[in-house]
Amino acid sequence: MTRTAFERQLIGIQEDMLVLAGMVESAIDRSIQALKNRDVELARQVIADDLKINQKRYDTEEKCLELMATQQPLASDLRTIVSVLHITVDLERMGDHAEGIAKIALMLADQPPVKSYVDIGRMAEVAAGMLMDSLEAFKRRDTALARAVCNRDDEVDALYDQVYRELLTNMINDPRTIEQATHLTWVTHNLERIADRVTNICERVVYLVEGRIEELNVSKY
Amino acid sequence: MSVLARSARHRRLDLLQKGVFSLTLLTTIVVCVPVAIVGGYVISHGASAISWEFLFSGPVRAGREGGFFPVVVLTMYALLLVLVFAVPIGVLCAIYLAEYAQPGRLLRLINLTIINLAGVPSIVYGLFGAALFFDVIGTQKALWVAAATLAMQALAIIITSSRESLAAVPRGIREGSLALGVSKLHTTFFIVLPQAFPGIITGSLLAVSRAAGETAPILIVGAIAATNVSLSPGAVIHDRPQMLAYELYYRITEGLGMPDDRKWGLALVLLAIVLVFNISALLLRLRIQSAGGQRRN
Amino acid sequence: MDGAMTPEETAEVEGRARPAGVPGGSPYGAAAAAETAPVVLRLEDVDVRYGATRAVEGVTMDIYRNRITALIGPSGCGKSSLLRCLNRMNDLIPHASVTGRIYLDGVDVNSTSIDPVQVRRNVGMVFQKPNPFPMSVRENIAFGPKRLGIGGRGRLNEIVEQALRSAALWDEVKDKLDTPGTALSGGQQQRLCIARVLAVEPGIILMDEPCSSLDPIATLKIEDLMRELVREYTIVVVTHNMQQAARVSDYTAFMLLTGEDGAGELIEYGSTSEIFTNPRDKRTEDYITGRFG
Numbered sequence: 152m153t154r155t156a157f158e159r160q161l162i163g164i165q166e167d168m169l170v171l172a173g174m175v176e177s178a179i180d181r182s183i184q185a186l187k188n189r190d191v192e193l194a195r196q197v198i199a200d201d202l203k204i205n206q207k208r209y210d211t212e213e214k215c216l217e218l219m220a221t222q223q224p225l226a227s228d229l230r231t232i233v234s235v236l237h238i239t240v241d242l243e244r245m246g247d248h249a250e251g252i253a254k255i256a257l258m259l260a261d262q263p264p265v266k267s268y269v270d271i272g273r274m275a276e277v278a279a280g281m282l283m284d285s286l287e288a289f290k291r292r293d294t295a296l297a298r299a300v301c302n303r304d305d306e307v308d309a310l311y312d313q314v315y316r317e318l319l320t321n322m323i324n325d326p327r328t329i330e331q332a333t334h335l336t337w338v339t340h341n342l343e344r345i346a347d348r349v350t351n352i353c354e355r356v357v358y359l360v361e362g363r364i365e366e367l368n369v370s371k372y
Numbered sequence: 373m374s375v376l377a378r379s380a381r382h383r384r385l386d387l388l389q390k391g392v393f394s395l396t397l398l399t400t401i402v403v404c405v406p407v408a409i410v411g412g413y414v415i416s417h418g419a420s421a422i423s424w425e426f427l428f429s430g431p432v433r434a435g436r437e438g439g440f441f442p443v444v445v446l447t448m449y450a451l452l453l454v455l456v457f458a459v460p461i462g463v464l465c466a467i468y469l470a471e472y473a474q475p476g477r478l479l480r481l482i483n484l485t486i487i488n489l490a491g492v493p494s495i496v497y498g499l500f501g502a503a504l505f506f507d508v509i510g511t512q513k514a515l516w517v518a519a520a521t522l523a524m525q526a527l528a529i530i531i532t533s534s535r536e537s538l539a540a541v542p543r544g545i546r547e548g549s550l551a552l553g554v555s556k557l558h559t560t561f562f563i564v565l566p567q568a569f570p571g572i573i574t575g576s577l578l579a580v581s582r583a584a585g586e587t588a589p590i591l592i593v594g595a596i597a598a599t600n601v602s603l604s605p606g607a608v609i610h611d612r613p614q615m616l617a618y619e620l621y622y623r624i625t626e627g628l629g630m631p632d633d634r635k636w637g638l639a640l641v642l643l644a645i646v647l648v649f650n651i652s653a654l655l656l657r658l659r660i661q662s663a664g665g666q667r668r669n
Numbered sequence: 670m671d672g673a674m675t676p677e678e679t680a681e682v683e684g685r686a687r688p689a690g691v692p693g694g695s696p697y698g699a700a701a702a703a704e705t706a707p708v709v710l711r712l713e714d715v716d717v718r719y720g721a722t723r724a725v726e727g728v729t730m731d732i733y734r735n736r737i738t739a740l741i742g743p744s745g746c747g748k749s750s751l752l753r754c755l756n757r758m759n760d761l762i763p764h765a766s767v768t769g770r771i772y773l774d775g776v777d778v779n780s781t782s783i784d785p786v787q788v789r790r791n792v793g794m795v796f797q798k799p800n801p802f803p804m805s806v807r808e809n810i811a812f813g814p815k816r817l818g819i820g821g822r823g824r825l826n827e828i829v830e831q832a833l834r835s836a837a838l839w840d841e842v843k844d845k846l847d848t849p850g851t852a853l854s855g856g857q858q859q860r861l862c863i864a865r866v867l868a869v870e871p872g873i874i875l876m877d878e879p880c881s882s883l884d885p886i887a888t889l890k891i892e893d894l895m896r897e898l899v900r901e902y903t904i905v906v907v908t909h910n911m912q913q914a915a916r917v918s919d920y921t922a923f924m925l926l927t928g929e930d931g932a933g934e935l936i937e938y939g940s941t942s943e944i945f946t947n948p949r950d951k952r953t954e955d956y957i958t959g960r961f962g
Contacts, residue, residue, distance in 0.1 A: 547758070548800040550864070555786050
């Protein structure tokens with residue numbers, strides 16, 4: 152097999168991307184944890200760790216550029232590197248959204264919860280699950296799995312609408328809850344954006360395998 | 373020991389290198405010296421005989437006095453005939469062999485045959501020429517026969533050296549011309565031949581100068597012709613081929629007591645003719661090569 | 670070369686639009702749906718044999734006008750042999766035989782009734798190693814036209830200047846037209862050879878690894894020249910250098926030795942962007958990404 156050094160480097164950037172994904176998953180989990188448990192320390196940790204996520208993205212990006220400049224990749228190699236570049240951007244943005252949730256957790260930490268966080272928790276679970284599966288699809292180059300993951304975005308969107316309506320009702324009934332309710336709306340918004348970004352990742356997987364971009368996130372709404 | 377220090381092995385190699393170098397230098401000297409000696413000897417012994425009379429007047433008292441003008445003229449005349457016969461035929465033949473013939477066993481056989489012909493002893497050529505022209509064709513003109521015989525001998529050399537010169541023209545140039553849509557004929561005559569020209573000229577002149585020195589063919593042709601010939605002065609010139617080399621041989625062996633310095637003089641003239649041919653070949657070649665890249669009209 | 674091009678063709682050539690590929694379908698005649706340029710050379714079932722050995726097998730493909738088509742593939746896969754069919758240069762090799770049909774503007778130039786010299790006037794060739802004649806620059810370029818019967822010093826000088834300008838060499842040699850062609854640098858010599866070909870006004874220019882013996886800067890100059898020339902000519906180039914094929918060509922054909930008899934076959938042929946980002950055949954992908962062996 153020729154180009155072993157290149158192969159190693161190619162595998163290397165994909166592994167870096169998976170590590171970044173792990174960091175983002177953890178950030179999502181912990182930020183929701185911090186929100187539910189009003190854990191200030193945890194929230195601060197997540198916020199601090201976002202810097203590491205950003206750094207990891209830039210490091211991976213640099214390696215991708217270096218690979219393109221020095222190895223002149225073509226065909227599937229080129230698509231792989233380009234996909235990694237795009238996906239790391241999406242991951243880093245997801246990290247930002249998780250950081251946003253953590254910041255809100257800090258703000259709401261000293262107040263009792265105005266509604267149960269069951270639905271928000273459910274949203275987070277689905278979104279995190281989607282993230283894990285999309286990267287699994289990338290690892291296995293599995294386009295069927297990628298498409299299936301995209302369909303779950305509808306569930307997240309449905310939950311988003313439901314929580315939004317509930318919070319709205321709460322705000323109308325008891326104006327003292329408006330501040331907290333609006334913050335919670337932002338949390339769901341962040342989660343919804345995270346799920347959206349995952350569909351981008353799935354589109355990249357299809358591009359990587361089939362060589363063309365296909366819109367996978369046609370919303371039913 | 374530092375990297376630059378010279379090991380014993382290096383010193384041995386150095387010595388070997390110097391030894392081989394000296395050997396090659398020595399052999400060069402060994403080759404050049406006899407040529408210089410012979411040349412010097414001929415010049416010193418024959419120079420005294422050279423005079424205007426020697427070169428430009430006819431023989432008196434069977435060559436003991438007077439000059440050898442007729443012989444010199446005939447020699448040049450014969451060599452010119454050789455040039456005119458052998459060079460065009462030889463070059464055209466070489467062009468066919470190098471450019472047009474299909475490679476294969478037949479071609480290799482032909483080439484081999486021609487190379488061998490160049491090595492056939494000149495006396496055999498003489499015999500063959502005499503037989504062909506006197507017996508088979510029945511001509512009487514001995515001078516022409518002598519020239520034709522010499523031409524045959526020169527032909528083999530001219531064909532071989534011309535073929536080599538043509539083959540030495542890089543293939544890329546031929547392809548470059550053909551790829552422009554230029555026909556093979558034009559490519560051969562306007563691209564390949566001009567580039568091979570220096571080699572062809574050199575080969576031809578060398579072949580002719582070699583013919584200048586051949587005694588054997590003349591001997592045979594002359595001997596056979598002599599039996600049929602009358603002794604009138606005109607007939608002597610036209611019917612008995614007289615060429616310098618043969619003349620020299622004749623004079624040396626006849627034992628009639630021609631003064632030595634005149635014999636050396638003859639040798640000197642012959643040497644001078646050959647030298648002139650060879651130097652012309654060299655100069656012509658140099659001039660063509662330097663003009664090769666320049667504008668030609 | 671008639672200069673008539675439809676407005677669409679003009680726009681496409683000017684805008685350097687790369688024709689989009691049509692996914693799926695046979696390896697041959699790719700992107701036909703999106704390509705507006707006419708077919709100038711059509712190969713049908715072309716075989717090349719040297720004696721008993723078959724070097725190229727069953728090649729069928731179309732070459733489009735005013736496009737650069739690249740032939741790539743590993744050493745010995747028959748790309749040069751195939752290229753030489755297009756201007757009947759294989760006729761010069763003893764025991765070489767070319768079967769199949771090669772239609773140049775509708776006429777089968779591979780038939781014995783066609784004079785190869787005529788073909789070569791219309792299909793010029795530039796070789797791997799620059800081969801300027803041992804004459805002056807001017808004489809090099811005027812050689813072709815002169816041999817074709819064009820005379821008159823004024824007319825010839827015009828032709829020489831025009832050819833040198835088209836080959837992007839005029840400025841560098843206009844003061845030394847009478848110096849030997851062999852005194853130029855490698856890159857200049859190659860452009861001289863290109864100018865020489867342009868002087869006889871062929872419609873198609875074949876290039877057999879034209880940059881192999883040149884340094885990188887000279888190579889880039891030749892590549893730029895190719896993109897300039899393709900506005901007026903059709904170019905087919907054989908290259909070992911994949912990045913060069915990717916940079917310069919509109920269409921790429923990939924050849925490979927297959928089978929026990931080791932004949933070169935056309936594996937895949939399509940638009941360059943397709944071949945280099947998403948090739949259909951795995952063998953193409955392996956070659957392009959360097960995963961051979």
